[in-house]
Amino acid sequence: MKSTRPRAGSARSAILAALAALVALSAFASVASAATVYMKADKKGLRFEAPKTVVNGETLEIVNQSNPKKVGPHTFSMVTKASLPKTPKAHQLCFTPKHICKAIAIWHGVKGNGPVKINPAKAGPDGWSTMGSVTAKGDSWFTGEKPGTSFEQPVNVDTSAGASRIYFLCAIHSGMQGSINVLPGG
């Protein structure tokens, strides 16, 4: 009599191998996947659309999906929570000396009404690492005037004491603000 066992057994091991491959793939995807922050300008207004969380070490890409000819360029600038302008007065003064939007322009090498000379502006360790303030440089990228530009680098913050929230601001539209919770890396 012919046994069907070997065939059933090999079918099962093929399924198990496929499952193992899937598990490995999804584990890989959760580590290597890039998170994206979009800069948008549509009927919902000018805004960042950002993921709620990223894993430390993950690549964070910034993509400008708005039209610079219509709304101007943007920056994605890491700043301390306390540096985010909140009041109407703070927004109004943001691009004046000793305020955060002007400070960000200086990180980018802007003198007076001159052009951006440094892009990205880097501070601290490599990657998206450092939130700046009026007294300390932070990490920042300027989109430029061309549509559809993007920039990416890994998130590299200190999560040794647990998850850590990063805050960011557009120096050109101070109402564009956001935050992402950075989870400790595997």
Ligand SMILES: [Cu+2]
């Ligand atoms: Cu902007």
